[in-house]
Amino acid sequence: MIIRLETKDDYRQVEELTREAFWNQYFPGCDEHYLCHILREHKDFIKELDYVAELDGKVVASIMYSDSFLISEDQEKVHVVSFGPLCVHPDYQRKGIGTALIEKTKLLVEKKNIPAIIIYGDAHNYCKHGFKNGIDYKVSDMNGEYPMGLLVLELRNGFFGNKKWKIKQTDAFYFDQEKALEFDKTFPEKEKKYEYGQEIFKMNIRAFLR
Ligand SMILES: CC(C)(COP(=O)(O)OP(=O)(O)OC[C@H]1O[C@@H](n2cnc3c(N)ncnc32)[C@H](O)[C@@H]1OP(=O)(O)O)[C@@H](O)C(=O)NCCC(=O)NCCS
Numbered sequence: 001m002i003i004r005l006e007t008k009d010d011y012r013q014v015e016e017l018t019r020e021a022f023w024n025q026y027f028p029g030c031d032e033h034y035l036c037h038i039l040r041e042h043k044d045f046i047k048e049l050d051y052v053a054e055l056d057g058k059v060v061a062s063i064m065y066s067d068s069f070l071i072s073e074d075q076e077k078v079h080v081v082s083f084g085p086l087c088v089h090p091d092y093q094r095k096g097i098g099t100a101l102i103e104k105t106k107l108l109v110e111k112k113n114i115p116a117i118i119i120y121g122d123a124h125n126y127c128k129h130g131f132k133n134g135i136d137y138k139v140s141d142m143n144g145e146y147p148m149g150l151l152v153l154e155l156r157n158g159f160f161g162n163k164k165w166k167i168k169q170t171d172a173f174y175f176d177q178e179k180a181l182e183f184d185k186t187f188p189e190k191e192k193k194y195e196y197g198q199e200i201f202k203m204n205i206r207a208f209l210r
Contacts, residue, residue, distance in 0.1 A: 001097065002054040003104050006062065010052055011040070013059045019187055021087035026201040028192035032085040034180035035173070039064055044170035046081060049105050053088075053097050061088040063101040065109075066170040068118055070139065073164045080116045081109055082169050102129050106153070115156040118167050120149045122204060129153065135209045138164045149204035 006014060015033040022030035039045050049065035063086045070078045083105065088097045106129070109117055118139065119126070134140060134150040137160040141147060144166065154160065 001100065003051055003100060004054065005048070006050045006052045010059050011037075014052060014062045016187065017059065017089040018062060018085055018087050019184075019190075020089055021093075022085070023190060024193050024195055025197070027198055028194050029184065029190075031175075031177070031180040031184070032087070033187070034183040035085055035175065036062070036064060037183060038175060039066060039170075039172050042066070042170065042172040044068075044172055049081070049083075049108060051101055051105055053101055055092065055097075060092040061097045061101055062086070063105055065105065066172060068167060068169045070116070070118070070165045070167055076163075078115065080118050080167075081114055082119050083117065084119055084121070084173075098125070099129070106155075110155050113156075115154070115159040117153040117155065118169075119151050120147070120169075120205065121151055122149065122200070123151060126151050126153075133209060134167070138162075140164070140166055142166050142168055146209040147205050148207040148209060 019033040022032040044067040046065040051063050052059045053061035065081050065083045068080050068082045131151040131153045135146040
């Protein structure tokens with residue numbers, strides 16, 4: 001397996017594999033392939049952390065990062081990063097590829113002296129990589145709440161101290177759903193289905209810790 005930077009020639013392949021990986025995962029259908037498409041053009045996109053995994057000449061996984069900001073209760077503003085979408089083509093999952101992409105890019109983020117990686121995700125996938133819930137570092141969303149799915153990887157020991165923080169992620173994540181649906185029409189038709197696992201995703205973003 002080769003882990004390398006994404007190139008323009010990979011764009012469509014990455015969007016296709018992202019669609020395959022996320023399809024019906026979090027709601028019927030998915031929109032993460034559209035997010036890949038627009039994120040690359042966004043000012044907050046971090047080109048030097050845009051990695052793919054290639055196996056036998058085929059791109060099978062992708063990770064993308066964007067800039068985020070932590071804002072402390074005394075208005076200190078600190079640059080951190082977030083990743084997402086992160087995905088591995090369903091035919092290649094559970095072989096350590098997702099882990100390899102996280103580990104590779106985590107080292108690069110550390111080298112840039114960035115104190116933390118902050119994401120929204122399923123704890124099951126990330127606690128094994130050292131992520132903890134935001135509440136453990138007093139990192140909340142912009143409403144001051146601690147969603148179960150808000151996860152923090154501290155890269156600089158003791159960085160968070162005793163202050164309370166809020167995380168502001170890129171506005172690229174809040175895109176026009178109609179445009180995402182239009183974009184999806186450029187891919188082969190695929191059945192959108194309700195699956196009970198989608199409820200877990202809703203719980204992750206709607207359940208709050210105290
Ligand atoms: C989440 C995702 C990126 C993980 O990628 P992955 O390549 O499957 O991840 P890994 O293989 O590193 O780890 C997954 C599991 O396989 C296990 N595993 C890794 N290598 C293995 C091997 N050789 N044999 C058996 N199991 C293995 C890991 O221990 C891990 O087990 P766990 O879930 O019980 O902890 C991938 O499943 C995916 O794309 N999902 C759909 C999109 C998505 O939800 N993205 C994340 C948004 S939060």
